[in-house]
Amino acid sequence: MPVSLTPMTETAPSTDSALPKIDPRILRSRRMLMDALVRLLAQKPFEEISIQEIADEATLNRATFYLHYPDKGSLLKAMAGARFRDLVDRRGLSFNSCEGGLRAIALGVCDYLAASPGCPGALAKMPLEDSIIAVVEDIFREGSAERPAAPGIDPELVFTTAAWAIFGAARLWLDMRERISAEEMADKIEAIVLPMLMHATQR
Amino acid sequence: MPVSLTPMTETAPSTDSALPKIDPRILRSRRMLMDALVRLLAQKPFEEISIQEIADEATLNRATFYLHYPDKGSLLKAMAGARFRDLVDRRGLSFNSCEGGLRAIALGVCDYLAASPGCPGALAKMPLEDSIIAVVEDIFREGSAERPAAPGIDPELVFTTAAWAIFGAARLWLDMRERISAEEMADKIEAIVLPMLMHATQR
DNA sequence: CGACATATGTCGTGTACACAGCATATGTTC
DNA sequence: GAACATATGCTGTGTACACGACATATGTCG
Structure with missing residues (x-):
């Protein structure tokens, strides 16, 4: 039972806190989903983007999307937070x-x-x-x-x-x-x- | 027993031939390894690049490298072929x-x-x-x-x-x-x- | 409103990858 | 040559992802 992935209902977890090391596959899949959403948002409004489209753009299975996020709104939120953190780190x-x-x-x-x-x-x-x-x-x-x-x-x-x-x-x-x-x-x-x-x- | 990955002792298989669909994870991992090698080759000579370095650069486990390639020479060969195919496709x-x-x-x-x-x-x-x-x-x-x-x-x-x-x-x-x-x-x-x-x- | 197409949410099963560990090989230094 | 550090090649186990399928929800059209 893959219940250990803890779907992201909150903002993306901090990757530099004292949490146990997160499996690199998880981090990779999440980043791929986020990057896919960014690319799709450059083409069409959020409401018109489907989960399947995000998964396709990310070259991941749709079921994988649900292992990480309960809905696309959660992904959007996580994406926004991750991108802001990137800016914080860069600066x-x-x-x-x-x-x-x-x-x-x-x-x-x-x-x-x-x-x-x-x-x-x-x-x-x-x-x-x-x-x-x-x-x-x-x-x-x-x-x-x-x-x-x-x-x-x-x-x-x-x-x-x-x-x-x-x-x-x-x-x-x-x-x-x-x-x-x-x-x-x-x-x-x-x-x-x-x-x-x-x-x-x-x- | 993961013997079904058929380590790459030959050039990369053609992805548009009448072969059964290759698991996207396999394609992704191979591309990540090839891209990692390209980045490392821009920094140091081939002989000085270790398998662990390639795996690290690709954010993959070293054991994963061996699931796909028997040695780094095979990866180099596959990479060269894939990049040439990319050029062929582009043109x-x-x-x-x-x-x-x-x-x-x-x-x-x-x-x-x-x-x-x-x-x-x-x-x-x-x-x-x-x-x-x-x-x-x-x-x-x-x-x-x-x-x-x-x-x-x-x-x-x-x-x-x-x-x-x-x-x-x-x-x-x-x-x-x-x-x-x-x-x-x-x-x-x-x-x-x-x-x-x-x-x-x-x- | 019904019919239909499409999207969503979920599940069980199979496969690919991560990991730690170990034996062996290789390179370097004294 | 011996001692040591590092790299390689491999293995068994655990975990994440791919897949096909199904039930349900949603949107569109006549």
Whole structure:
């Protein structure tokens, strides 16, 4: 009984956390499915893409799709998260004592939203929140791991709040009629959100 | 007992012949191994590449390598043949009543030899003959399938002879100090080899 | 609404690949 | 030549994927 694959109902698991090593075949199949979805999204809207088409594009059996994802929405979510993580890794984004870490994170979110596959109209239908928010939360969590929380403050709540704040601001920026540059927007986001985080941890 | 994979001691099987459908996992693994070898050949000489390195580069288990190839030389051979077939497919090379078919084949061989991975010095060590010759033979065979052989002539012998003639001339061209263009060389090869083939089949 | 075509979700079975381990071969160093 | 490290070739076991088939759901057309 292949119940050990744990279909992906959440965002893709972190591959660098202290989890047991994931079978490379699993990682490969998931990446192939995600890459296939990206290619198909460049051709047609999400609603018009079938599971069979995704499997065909990925050169995998349709049953394999269901070993990993319960539906195509879950794949979309996982794909969005994985692509954002790629960007985070490529840019080495982190939230530590280094100046400008938060600005870089905000810039990454803006750039990612601006470059998402599919036309901007389709962007509203993509469940980007959970995937991006979870990654940003992880960044804050890791960056604050060595510092004690300020008294009476729940750091997890602050991380979540800050992550949503960044995401919300970036979404607003994306919808702007006359859009300032991503860099400028990142500056503004940092100015607004950084005090929240500074207040939460003793730094 | 995984004896059904038939390790590749010959050139890669033709994927468009009347063979039973090959499991997509097999095709995928072989392609991954070949692509890995190409990438490694761009970095170091063939002799310095280990089986484990190829497997790692392909993100496959070393034991998987041995399911498909008895040694790295066989992989090299298969890779060379597959890449040549790719070129043949891309250019739509065939030997039929169409004028210039032989010239195009000769040009394909020249271009392929000139673009092979690794420096020209390493080219002499690559067992390109069998892979290229077999493909060219196939092209002649298919192109002459609908025509009866001339009396007293063994068409298979002629195909092989012609294929080797083309290969030999292209190799000579590659070693030329002052090399004429591939196009010019293809013209010369056609002029020399075409009468042989015309003589062998009733066209 | 019924008929039909297509897509989805699932299942049991067979096959390919991952893994750890072992014996042997090979290359390097002293 | 001996000692050692590394690579090779192979094996049995466990796991992931391919496949065909089936039941059900969904969408389209008349």
